[in-house]
Amino acid sequence: MSATNKNPAFSLLQTALPLALLSALAVGIFHQAGIFAAPPPAAALYEPQTVIIPPRTFQYRADGEFIRGVHPVDAPMRTVSRRHALTVMKYQVTVTEYDVCVMEGGCAPAATIAATSAGLPVTGVSHDDAVAYARWLSEKTGEQWTLPSDEDLAFAAGKRFPDDASGLDPDNRNPALKWIADYEREAASRSKRDPAPRPIGSFGENEYGLADFAGNIWEWTSTCHRRVHLYANGSQKGVEIICGVNVAVGPHRSPTSAFIRDPRGGGCSVGTPPDNLGFRLVKTTGWYAPVLNLLRGRGVTL
Amino acid sequence: MTQFNLTRRSMLAGAAIAGAIGPLVTASFAHANEEVAPVTTPTDLSALQRVKVDLVKPPFVHAHTQKADGPPKIVEFTLTIQEKKMVIDDSGTEVHAMTFDGSVPGPMMVVHQNDYVELTLINPDTNELQHNIDFHSATGALGGGALTVVNPGEKAVLRFKATKAGVFVYHCAPPGMVPWHVTSGMNGAIMVLPREGLTDGHGKDLTYDRIYYVGEQDFYIPRDEAGNFKKYDSLGESYSDTLEVMRTLTPSHVVFNGAVGALTGENAMTAAVGEKVLIVHSQANRDTRPHLIGGHGDYVWATGKFRNPPDLDQETWFIPGGTAGAAFYTFEQPGIYAYVNHNLIEAFELGAAAHFKVTGDWNDDLMTAIVSPTGT
Numbered sequence: 208m209s210a211t212n213k214n215p216a217f218s219l220l221q222t223a224l225p226l227a228l229l230s231a232l233a234v235g236i237f238h239q240a241g242i243f244a245a246p247p248p249a250a251a252l253y254e255p256q257t258v259i260i261p262p263r264t265f266q267y268r269a270d271g272e273f274i275r276g277v278h279p280v281d282a283p284m285r286t287v288s289r290r291h292a293l294t295v296m297k298y299q300v301t302v303t304e305y306d307v308c309v310m311e312g313g314c315a316p317a318a319t320i321a322a323t324s325a326g327l328p329v330t331g332v333s334h335d336d337a338v339a340y341a342r343w344l345s346e347k348t349g350e351q352w353t354l355p356s357d358e359d360l361a362f363a364a365g366k367r368f369p370d371d372a373s374g375l376d377p378d379n380r381n382p383a384l385k386w387i388a389d390y391e392r393e394a395a396s397r398s399k400r401d402p403a404p405r406p407i408g409s410f411g412e413n414e415y416g417l418a419d420f421a422g423n424i425w426e427w428t429s430t431c432h433r434r435v436h437l438y439a440n441g442s443q444k445g446v447e448i449i450c451g452v453n454v455a456v457g458p459h460r461s462p463t464s465a466f467i468r469d470p471r472g473g474g475c476s477v478g479t480p481p482d483n484l485g486f487r488l489v490k491t492t493g494w495y496a497p498v499l500n501l502l503r504g505r506g507v508t509l
Numbered sequence: 510m511t512q513f514n515l516t517r518r519s520m521l522a523g524a525a526i527a528g529a530i531g532p533l534v535t536a537s538f539a540h541a542n543e544e545v546a547p548v549t550t551p552t553d554l555s556a557l558q559r560v561k562v563d564l565v566k567p568p569f570v571h572a573h574t575q576k577a578d579g580p581p582k583i584v585e586f587t588l589t590i591q592e593k594k595m596v597i598d599d600s601g602t603e604v605h606a607m608t609f610d611g612s613v614p615g616p617m618m619v620v621h622q623n624d625y626v627e628l629t630l631i632n633p634d635t636n637e638l639q640h641n642i643d644f645h646s647a648t649g650a651l652g653g654g655a656l657t658v659v660n661p662g663e664k665a666v667l668r669f670k671a672t673k674a675g676v677f678v679y680h681c682a683p684p685g686m687v688p689w690h691v692t693s694g695m696n697g698a699i700m701v702l703p704r705e706g707l708t709d710g711h712g713k714d715l716t717y718d719r720i721y722y723v724g725e726q727d728f729y730i731p732r733d734e735a736g737n738f739k740k741y742d743s744l745g746e747s748y749s750d751t752l753e754v755m756r757t758l759t760p761s762h763v764v765f766n767g768a769v770g771a772l773t774g775e776n777a778m779t780a781a782v783g784e785k786v787l788i789v790h791s792q793a794n795r796d797t798r799p800h801l802i803g804g805h806g807d808y809v810w811a812t813g814k815f816r817n818p819p820d821l822d823q824e825t826w827f828i829p830g831g832t833a834g835a836a837f838y839t840f841e842q843p844g845i846y847a848y849v850n851h852n853l854i855e856a857f858e859l860g861a862a863a864h865f866k867v868t869g870d871w872n873d874d875l876m877t878a879i880v881s882p883t884g885t
Contacts, residue, residue, distance in 0.1 A: 277878035320735055381871040382878070383843035390845050390866065394774030402599045436883060447884050471857055479774065482599070 246349035253347040255304070257490060258416040260293040260363045267361040268370045270454050271433040272462075275441065279385050281372040282435075287358060295355060295363045296487040298407040298418050299328035299426065305340060313343030318468035319404075319483070326406035328424055330483035334453045334465035337427045337486040342503065344488065351491035351499045357430035357454045359489055364420045364456075367413045371459050377441075393479035396458045402482035425457035425470075425481035432462035455481055554583060554625060561585045564616035567697075567766055568721040568778060568863075570789075575716055577621040577704035583668070584620045587629040590659075590681075592636045592744060595694070597728055597762055598769040598860065604728055605744040606694040606767075607640070607681065613767035614724025614791060615679070615697025621704050622674040627666065628653075634662035637744050639683050640690065644669060645831070646677035646699050654682040671701040675814035676833035680793045688755060688794065689748065692729055694767065696793035698722060698833045703815050707787075707837070709808055710818025715837050717787040721778050723799075725792040725850065725861060726767060727760035760795070763850065764860040772863030778848075780840050782869025788848070789813075791833035797861070799836065800825040800851035803844065804865075806836035825851045842876065843869040 269282040303326075308314035319331030332340075334354075341352045361368045373388035400423050410422030420426070432452040436444040455463045461481045463470055470480040491499060560582050565571050588609045595606040595613065609615030620626055626647075632640050639660045643652035647669035650656050657665045681687075681695035707715040730738045731750035738761070741747035754761065766772050780786050790799050799806075808819035811826040813834045820826070828834040840846075850861035 274881045277881045320737060380873075381843065383845075383867075383869075383871055386844050387866060387868065390777075390864075394777070398775045403601060434882065436881070445883075 247347060250348045250350075253344060255300075255344075255488075256297045257294050258297045258363075260289075260295060260415050260417070262289050262292055263362075264288040265362065265365070267358075267368055268372055269435075270357045270430060270460060271435050271446075273435045273437060275377060275437040276439055278377075278380065278382060280377045280437070281375070287362070289362050291493070293355075293359060293362055294490040294492050295359070295417065296489075297416060299424055299485045299487045300337075300340060301407055302327050302329045305329035305332070308340050308343045311343070313346075314339050326408075327404050328407055328419070328485045330404050330424060330485050331468045332427075332484055332486065333468045334427045334455075334463070336468070337488075340486075341488050345503060351496045351503070352488045353491065354427055354429040354486060355489045357428045357456065357460075360420075360426065360428055360456050363415065363417050363489075365413050365415055365417075367417075367420045369421060369456065369459050389478060393459055397479045397482075400458070400482065404483055404485075421456075421458050423457065423482040424485040425455040425461055425463075425483065427484065427486040428454045428456060430454040455484060457481055557625065558582045559585060559627075562618070564588075564610060564618065566610075566612045566616060567614055567724055568772060570617045570619060570700075570720045570722050573619040573702075575702060576706040577624075577702075581621070581623045581625065583625040583627050584618075585627045585629070586618050587631065588615065588642070589631045589633065590636060590640050590695075591633075592638065595767060597730075597764060597767065600738070602730055602738040602762070603740050604693065604730060605741060605747050607638070607690050607744070608694050609642075609679075609681075609697050613694035613726050614722070614793075615695070617697060617722040617789065618699040619702065620671050620699070621702050622671060623704070624671050624701075625668055626671055626699070627668045628657075629664060629666050630657050630659055631664040632659040632661055636661045638686075638690075640681050640695070641665075641683050642667070642679055643682040644677065644679045644699065646671055646673060646675070646679070646701055648672060651682065652679075658683060671699075673814065674701050674703045674816055675810070676700045676789050676791070676835050677813065678791050678793045678831055678833050689752065691793050692727055692755060692760075693744075693751075694726060696726075696791070697724060698789060698791040700789060700833075700835075701815075707808075707815060715808055715819075716785065717837060718784040719780060720787045720789065722789045722791075723765050723772065723848070723863060724767075725790065725795075725797050726762075726764050727792075727795050728762040728764065729754035729757075729759075730761040732761075760855075760859060762860050763795075763855040765848075765863045769860035770862075772848075774864075777845075777864035777866045780865055780867045782840050782843055782867060782872075785837065785839045788836045788838070789833060790828060790836070792828055792830055795830045797828050797830075798825050798851045799828065799834070800849055801836075801838065801865070802847040802849065803842070804838055804840065804846055806838055808837040810835045840865075840867045840869070842872055843867050 266284050266286050269285045273280050273282045309316050315336055317329055317331040337354055344352045373385050375384050375388060402423050408418055410419040412418045431448050431450040432454060434447040438444050451465055452462050453465050455461045562571055562584055591608045591611040593606055594603050597604050606613055630642055641654045641657040643654035645652060647653045653667045653669060657667050659665050677699050679697050679699055681690040683690060709715055729751055731754050733739050772778060806823035806826055809823040809826045810819050811828055811834045812832055844867060846865040848863045848865055849856035856862045
């Protein structure tokens with residue numbers, strides 16, 4: 208205890224000097240590595256319009272399939288405290304924006320050929336297409352763009368984020384009740400929608416200025432589908448992460464295979480498929496963003 | 510005068526079509542003339558009771574008794590032909606449909622064996638084309654087709670005796686353009702019930718609690734150079750492109766009740782566990798193979814004719830093009846069932862899928878999940 212107070216000058220020499228030297232060295236290395244490089248020329252041309260979601264604590268229905276014993280049950284509500292703001296595209300990526308990526312060889316063509324593309328969000332794109340676009344946009348802007356996670360979208364979508372609970376008694380032993388409840392909820396929502404994509408802005412903004420969420424475009428997320436097994440008392444027994452099937456969110460959640468561009472209903476999955484698949488991206492703004500960008504430039508994907 | 514009461518539009522369309530298919534028209538007319546029997550003295554039916562039935566849109570079927578409640582009757586129906594644009598999928602693809610009474614398929618009629626069907630066929634002057642009706646359940650005159658050719662602004666009344674018991678297709682079969690009319694939606698079904706109702710062929714009555722009529726329709730919509738479905742201002746303008754697609758024998762859409770998804774979601778068919786359901790399925794042009802995913806056909810008349818004993822416990826039943834079939838099933842388990850054409854490409858890529866929403870108690874004896882899907 209007393210020793211620490213005795214020789215402050217010695218302590219300074221022991222900590223501050225190496226720190227200063229290390230910093231200088233790091234700056235040198237970072238400079239050589241190109242981390243402090245200026246953004247690519249014309250980066251501003253590619254910069255999408257964004258909104259910033261301020262930090263808050265919120266609740267949303269967890270993603271995934273929850274199974275108690277052998278019975279499907281509603282996912283629990285999650286409480287999330289986000290301490291950092293999130294920068295997210297105000298609109299979904301448009302046909303015009305996506306086509307530039309296609310023309311430059313960064314993206315595969317979308318499956319949907321719109322008769323008129325004026326102001327329409329791009330649809331007919333897979334998760335993999337969206338990831339390719341994010342990589343391309345990051346290169347063009349010198350920034351770090353990625354797909355949002357399911358939680359990111361819940362954070363940004365606020366009141367517009369869907370709650371797909373059936374509200375059934377979790378103790379019921381009739382699995383058909385949940386199948387029918389899910390089917391009816393999705394069908395009722397579907398009957399109120401015209402599935403044809405509409406120009407960006409058509410579905411209005413939420414409380415944070417985020418536009419068009421849960422209109423008739425399902426947005427890809429980076430979140431892998433998962434199955435959560437619960438014990439009879441509701442405590443968690445195990446989680447299976449099913450990558451290759453990603454969560455897409457619109458008026459309801461639809462786990463969808465990552466290569467699918469044009470979703471359809473299936474015989475054994477009689478649920479309502481997404482009307483359209485599109486996406487928007489989030490921008491990493493933390494101090495480490497340039498590092499991620501650098502790694503990406505070197506072919507390392509995190 | 511009334512015979513040629515055509516609109517200018519329809520005359521133009523008619524001229525264009527006649528040019529394209531002149532030889533066919535001639536051949537068909539000649540054929541029609543040979544087949545038409547001279548009109549004989551009508552039987553005296555004045556003593557028979559007349560019943561007028563209001564038809565309802567599929568998949569529903571007008572109220573009827575399953576066992577005949579007396580001697581044969583004359584049952585009067587009216588079909589008004591409507592040519593109209595219909596949207597047939599989620600992408601807004603349009604067809605210039607030709608319809609009996611405005612729906613694809615046309616409404617189902619129900620009578621009993623040896624009843625007389627008296628049909629008034631109306632072709633309003635707002636239509637462009639000539640039409641008629643061929644009942645597969647009728648005998649003579651090309652199923653009535655030769656006696657019912659009506660131009661826009663005309664009507665005809667046909668009476669035939671329903672001598673064969675079964676479910677039968679009816680469709681438009683006008684000179685020279687039969688497949689175009691049929692694949693534009695102009696077909697439906699009639700059910701001629703045995704007077705004693707349905708049986709299993711061994712004396713056991715089969716009484717249904719619900720009946721649904723599923724009409725399957727193949728559409729052939731032309732595409733433009735970019736691969737998008739084309740739209741046309743009129744029926745006549747769509748004809749030659751449509752014929753070209755028809756000749757590929759590859760439909761762009763195969764749908765139930767006129768559009769992709771028409772019998773799903775809020776329009777899914779419903780039933781309850783324990784209910785006996787008769788599903789009548791018609792396809793006026795192509796073969797089909799209905800299958801109820803998660804259920805069966807307890808008693809199936811695949812070719813639809815009730816004097817034959819039904820096949821039991823079927824998984825999938827084959828209905829040849831130009832035929833209606835019937836399947837009788839008692840639902841035993843609740844849930845959502847898909848009812849499909851089990852050419853699954855036609856079901857899930859082209860549209861031939863419907864849903865049943867069935868309420869009731871789950872039967873653990875019939876099925877139980879022992880281990881839910883897990884990798885561990």
